[in-house]
Amino acid sequence: MRRASQRDNTYELYYWRGLPGRGEFVRLTLEAAGVAYRDIAQEGGDGAAALTSPMWAIDGNILKTPSFAPPLLRHGELVIGQTANILGYLGPRHDLAPDDEAGRLWVQQLQLTLADWVLEIHDTHHPIASGLHYEDQAEEAARRSEEFLLSRLPKYLDYFDGVIALSPGPYLAGPRMSYADLSLFLVVEGLRYAFPTAMRRREACHPAISTLVEAVLAHPPLATYWHSPRRQAFGDGLFRFYPELDALARKSDD
């Protein structure tokens, strides 16, 4: 049975059960592409139990390309790790990346910048160790969040605002929506959840970013997914709402 699924060409996503996390960047690309895929750990069964970090094996078979951490995408004989690498593989196959090399390098550069941003967002609530609870690093989290809201959040928003201004539009890299647009959409939605006070104020100064988010959400397959019960709500994972961290935004208004 498993051998059969290995041989066919259905995309299989492996990611932790119960949180959208970095797996959601892959889901958005697969959903926008309108392709069928299996979300292994969400299916129940033993898929979730099999996930580890590092991930050395699937179904008891040692991987030739083990991953340091999920998400992983299996496609036929390929097992691909690292979110940006997965998207760089999917994008050109599903019209979610430019056709030329220069365009593909540019979209991947944007994706890697988004990955840096995402790690900084994660570290606002886990500045000491991802293996410790938030409560055990809440004091440091407050300090890091204050710095993030004061200097890093505006710097990243300014950058992507500038990229949109340079683009022939309406998307980051021109007329075609790419996986980087989908990822920026998710980062903005996640930030609206985690830091609503700061984002209300900052987005008012960066209307081009809000416009791009709306354009992505106007894409029918993506909108259908985003508003469906299949989409997992934010909560644990990358984007978290702690009122005491959100409240720090007011300080930088002084």
Added chain:
Amino acid sequence: MRRASQRDNTYELYYWRGLPGRGEFVRLTLEAAGVAYRDIAQEGGDGAAALTSPMWAIDGNILKTPSFAPPLLRHGELVIGQTANILGYLGPRHDLAPDDEAGRLWVQQLQLTLADWVLEIHDTHHPIASGLHYEDQAEEAARRSEEFLLSRLPKYLDYFDGVIALSPGPYLAGPRMSYADLSLFLVVEGLRYAFPTAMRRREACHPAISTLVEAVLAHPPLATYWHSPRRQAFGDGLFRFYPELDALARKSDD
């Protein structure tokens, strides 16, 4: 004059002057490839003054592909940002990446995992904000470093040790040295500088990693560069030596 250099095909690296930093990953690949390149900011003149973060323009010309931060590589009309993206461009052009798509995805996955590791190493001394001095976050740095030495350093070493064990060898992805091998070499050298106490003990348990580092350094063009006065010593930047952080390694020996 500048127009002429724009039209030719010499690689131009843009990175902060006075520290090896992330620019060194690009330099190692260019040096191992044995190709000529210009290291703009190191040349003196106004190259260093022109560097900014974000980097919107070069020589007064607005970039179509601005970078959030250096390093940038200019090659003819292309201006490429993000270290892993630059290496993914250079590798296949200079026999420092596999020929097939699966192999290239694998090497890029390893590079992105190294990039994650590098960011964690950086954050051992800057856990609150990259814009603050170490001295202003030394207490948090001690806490983060202790966690890093206890749980993250062995986890990454175990992972790359396992990757080497799975490889037909002698390199991470088989018989051909790739840009990911060069990057692992730099990370290990940087860690030996930053955390000598921990690395002495950990490397004794991971001889395959030390062997790979030696294999990389046996590559003539790389060895020539590494032992030349052109190579910038560690000091500021990603890999920093603070005796009080290094000393934390002893705790985890208990």
